[in-house]
Amino acid sequence: MLASYVRLEILRMIRNRRYVILGIGFPLVIYLLNANVFGKETTDGGVTLSAYVMVSMAAYGAISGTLVNTAGPWAQERASGWLPQLQVTPLPGWMIIVGKLVGALLLVLPSMLLVCLAGALTQGVSLSVGQWAALVGALWAGAVPFVALGLVIGSLLRPDAVQPVTMITMLGLVIVGGLWFPVTTMGETMRTIAEATPAYSYADMGWSVIAGHGVPLSDALTVAGWAAALGVLAVLAYRRATVRA
Amino acid sequence: METIPSSPALALTGVAKHFGDVRAVDGLSLTAAAGGAIALLGPNGAGKSTTVSLLLGLARPTAGTVRVLGGTPEQAVAQGRVGAMLQQGELMPELTIGELVGFVRGLYPRPLPLSEILDLADLGSLVKRRAKGLSGGQAQRVRFALAVAGAPDLLVLDEPTAAMDVESRRRFWDGMRAYAAGGRTVLFATHYLEEADQNADRVLVIARGRLAADGTPAEIKATAGGRLVTFRLGDQPAAGLDALPGVTSVEIRDGVARLRTDDAALTTAALYRGTTLEVHDLEVSGGHLEDAFLALTRES
CATH class of the missing domain: 3.40.50.300 (P-loop containing nucleotide triphosphate hydrolases)
Structure with a gap:
């Protein structure tokens, strides 16, 4: 049951032009633009910007993808009556939320892998097999809190309110978190704020990996903490959204 | 099964x-x-x-x-x-x-x-x-x-x-x-x-x-009282309508007669053949639910 529900979720998203263009194409295009302009420069840590921005854009793609693909459709389904239709089948309620989590995680892979592939093939980003695995693994598993955040937004808001809130949340996270403009370019105060966001800790796992430092425990714990907190919130919000009056 | x-x-x-x-x-x-x-x-x-x-x-x-x-x-x-x-x-x-x-x-x-x-x-x-x-x-x-x-x-x-x-x-x-x-x-x-x-x-x-x-x-x-025959009566007298075959009740409102009947065909035939009335805008409606409700909920 869970597998067929996940399959359904993926099928409907990959047929959605918006997902394919915004979710998969956009991060790749932004990466290629940035890398071609600034790619040869290096960061303080001695990493080329083409590699640094590759991680930033992979992280950005994952955050925007999970938020946008989870919140909107979920709010829409609640409003349109698809949810009650599922509720009168034997599909258990927990499978709906788990199915959405699994589906969103699978759907985030294409954009992440494409950005990495573009980095390796066109921008000369060279990492060891272990580094590639650690990078993709960390960014993939670390996407969980953003899926949870998307479910929270989709559970609490109506469809017309979801889109602006998702956009503002997403842009806030990636800009403040230093995914578009590196934290090293920020002032002291902004940098402190940036480092407190889940987006920064999330991307920093990747930046550390390409700098040869592995995944920092502090970042992993921060992301796990956000995953736990937002996960609990998502379950509560989901219950509230599906409560039987 | x-x-x-x-x-x-x-x-x-x-x-x-x-x-x-x-x-x-x-x-x-x-x-x-x-x-x-x-x-x-x-x-x-x-x-x-x-x-x-x-x-x-x-x-x-x-x-x-x-x-x-x-x-x-x-x-x-x-x-x-x-x-x-x-x-x-x-x-x-x-x-x-x-x-x-x-x-x-x-x-x-x-x-x-x-x-x-x-x-x-x-x-x-x-x-x-x-x-x-x-x-x-x-x-x-x-x-x-x-x-x-x-x-x-x-x-x-x-x-x-x-x-x-x-x-x-x-x-x-x-x-x-x-x-x-x-x-x-x-x-x-x-x-x-x-x-x-x-x-x-x-x-x-x-x-x-x-x-x-x-x-x-x-x-x-x-229970709902069969069907309803309505037509425009105008100024013509209503006497005798309740005696037509099948009719169970008669209501006249604003020159329109509403006959509730068990047998609409019989009532309609009798209306044309058995009376001298000029019948305009005749309509037969089949047991409308709204009517059924009036009948069904009147007692309770």
Whole structure:
């Protein structure tokens, strides 16, 4: 049951032009633009910007993808009556939320892998097999809190309110978190704020990996903490959204 | 069929559902044995959809108990013994009809064969179409397919023909009757007396959240006072109208005569041949539900 529900979720998203263009194409295009302009420069840590921005854009793609693909459709389904239709089948309620989590995680892979592939093939980003695995693994598993955040937004808001809130949340996270403009370019105060966001800790796992430092425990714990907190919130919000009056 | 009618398909005891001050369902008690088609008949706002929601576990009663196939509604749904077609329920626009039906079918322990589902819902030609762009009637048929896909013992349909044209309606009811003929129970909510009349073995009339009548279609129609013959009388005398054959009551309002009758053909014939009245704008209306309600709820 869970597998067929996940399959359904993926099928409907990959047929959605918006997902394919915004979710998969956009991060790749932004990466290629940035890398071609600034790619040869290096960061303080001695990493080329083409590699640094590759991680930033992979992280950005994952955050925007999970938020946008989870919140909107979920709010829409609640409003349109698809949810009650599922509720009168034997599909258990927990499978709906788990199915959405699994589906969103699978759907985030294409954009992440494409950005990495573009980095390796066109921008000369060279990492060891272990580094590639650690990078993709960390960014993939670390996407969980953003899926949870998307479910929270989709559970609490109506469809017309979801889109602006998702956009503002997403842009806030990636800009403040230093995914578009590196934290090293920020002032002291902004940098402190940036480092407190889940987006920064999330991307920093990747930046550390390409700098040869592995995944920092502090970042992993921060992301796990956000995953736990937002996960609990998502379950509560989901219950509230599906409560039987 | 392996369905053994050991416990009633439905058993409601003193069920009430209040939304704030609104008593959508207000003390509803009824039992229905398994098998056959049951109509839940009532005007808009009578409490039909709320009753359906209670039966499916989508809403919980304020008071009373709801039992479905011997258990709670939630249990019956979880066991895959219930299928339902709700009034609103958009389909996922990106998916094909075949994918939607296949998915829902896969959720049930003992579903119908795919070909039989498509047959019942008359969907053969639409299997590869995406849900986006279906007409209202086509979407209704898909939702009927989703409701029967799991071969449920109890099939619940809330105003199933709402967006259908005449031909779709006819085929739809054929499908519904074929399904009920297998020893399963079908409960459908409607506000059309004719639909209940033609397709149900038993009719439950609800008004203001209560059971107003319960019987075979013939019994209900008799209670509702047959049909209504209306025409413009103008200034002509009304004397003698109540003596026409079949007429049970006469009402004159604003120069329009309203004759309630057991036999509209006989009454109409007698009106033309047996009186010297000039009959303008004659209309025969068949047991309108609104009229039925006046008749059925007058006593209570």
